[in-house]
Amino acid sequence: MKKFFIAIMLVLVPVVASANTGGVHLDKMSPDPTNKESLQRGMKTFVNYCMGCHSANYQRYERAATDLGIPNELVQQNLIFGDSKVGEQMTIAMPKADAAAWFGNPPPDLTLETRLRGEDWVYTYLRSFYKDPARPWGVNNVVFPDVGMPNILEGLQGLQVNHCTKEEMAHHEKTIDPLTGLEMGGCLSVAEKGSLSEEEFDKTIYDLVNFMSYMGNPVKLESQAIGYKVLIFLFIFFFFAYALKKEYWKDVH
Ligand code: HEC
Known part of the structure; x- marks a missing residue:
C-alpha cells in the first residue's frame, strides 16, 4: 500500500520542462489559443x-x-505570395544551400519552433536584437549570441543598444520599482526609434509568437475539450464502478 501511495505522489508531481537558455533571463508570455x-x-x-x-x-x-x-x-488573396494554393503547405522557394551561404546557417523551418525552444524563448529572442557593428548584419542577440539572422523587425522596433557586458547580460533582468511602479534595469534600450512604440511592438511579437505556438500544437483547444469530457466521464463512471464492486463483494467476508 505504501508503495502505491508513493507511486501516486510521483505521478502527481508536475514535470516541468525547462529549456536551456544559457542562463539568460527570459520574458514570460502565455499563449492564448x-x-x-x-x-x-x-x-x-x-x-x-x-x-x-x-x-x-x-x-x-x-x-x-x-x-x-x-x-x-481572403487568405488566398492577402496572405499567399507566389503561386501557392490555399490547400498547400506554407513552403518557401529559398534554396537551403544558398541560404546557408548567405547567412552562415540556413533559416530553419518554424512550424515546431515553439515546441523546440518554448514560447518564452522565441518571445524574448525576437525582442532582443541589438546593435553590434562586429557582426555581418550589424546586429547581435542576447538570447542567441552571434546569430546569423538579421533584425527583420528593426523598422517596427527601432535599433536597440546594449549597455551591459556579457557577464552582466546573463543576470540583468527588467524589474518593476515597487515605489514608482516604473521599469528598472534591463540591458537594452531603443536608440533609434522605429514605427511602433515599445508596447505596440511587444504586442505585435506576442501575437506572432501566439500564432507560432498555435502552429506547434494546432489541436491544443480540441485536446483540452476532450480532456474535460474524459474527466467528467471518469467521475460519473466511478459511481457505477463502485456500486458494481460493492455488489460483487457483498457475499465475500
Ligand atoms: C532574411 C532572412 C530571415 C528572415 C526574414 C527571418 N529570419 Fe529568422 N533566421 C534566419 C536565419 C539565417 C536563422 C539562423 C540563424 C543561425 O542559426 O545563426 C534564423 C533563425 C531564427 C530563429 C532561431 C531558430 C533556432 O531555434 O535556431 C527563430 C526563432 C527565427 N529565426 C524566427 C524568425 C521570425 C519569427 C521571423 C519573422 C519575424 C524571422 N525569423 C525572419 C533568417 C531570417
Missing part, C-alpha cells in the same frame, strides 16, 4: 516578415484559415 484576433494578426506578421526566409512546411494555409476563422478567399 482562444484569442482568434491575436492569432490572425500573428499569422499576418509571420507571412509578411518571416516567410521570406523561413518555411512552415508542416502547416497548411487552409487549416490555419479554418482554425483562425479567416475565409479561404
Whole structure:
C-alpha cells in the first residue's frame, strides 16, 4: 500500500520542462489559443516578415484559415505570395544551400519552433536584437549570441543598444520599482526609434509568437475539450464502478 501511495505522489508531481537558455533571463508570455484576433494578426506578421526566409512546411494555409476563422478567399488573396494554393503547405522557394551561404546557417523551418525552444524563448529572442557593428548584419542577440539572422523587425522596433557586458547580460533582468511602479534595469534600450512604440511592438511579437505556438500544437483547444469530457466521464463512471464492486463483494467476508 505504501508503495502505491508513493507511486501516486510521483505521478502527481508536475514535470516541468525547462529549456536551456544559457542562463539568460527570459520574458514570460502565455499563449492564448482562444484569442482568434491575436492569432490572425500573428499569422499576418509571420507571412509578411518571416516567410521570406523561413518555411512552415508542416502547416497548411487552409487549416490555419479554418482554425483562425479567416475565409479561404481572403487568405488566398492577402496572405499567399507566389503561386501557392490555399490547400498547400506554407513552403518557401529559398534554396537551403544558398541560404546557408548567405547567412552562415540556413533559416530553419518554424512550424515546431515553439515546441523546440518554448514560447518564452522565441518571445524574448525576437525582442532582443541589438546593435553590434562586429557582426555581418550589424546586429547581435542576447538570447542567441552571434546569430546569423538579421533584425527583420528593426523598422517596427527601432535599433536597440546594449549597455551591459556579457557577464552582466546573463543576470540583468527588467524589474518593476515597487515605489514608482516604473521599469528598472534591463540591458537594452531603443536608440533609434522605429514605427511602433515599445508596447505596440511587444504586442505585435506576442501575437506572432501566439500564432507560432498555435502552429506547434494546432489541436491544443480540441485536446483540452476532450480532456474535460474524459474527466467528467471518469467521475460519473466511478459511481457505477463502485456500486458494481460493492455488489460483487457483498457475499465475500
Ligand atoms: C532574411 C532572412 C530571415 C528572415 C526574414 C527571418 N529570419 Fe529568422 N533566421 C534566419 C536565419 C539565417 C536563422 C539562423 C540563424 C543561425 O542559426 O545563426 C534564423 C533563425 C531564427 C530563429 C532561431 C531558430 C533556432 O531555434 O535556431 C527563430 C526563432 C527565427 N529565426 C524566427 C524568425 C521570425 C519569427 C521571423 C519573422 C519575424 C524571422 N525569423 C525572419 C533568417 C531570417
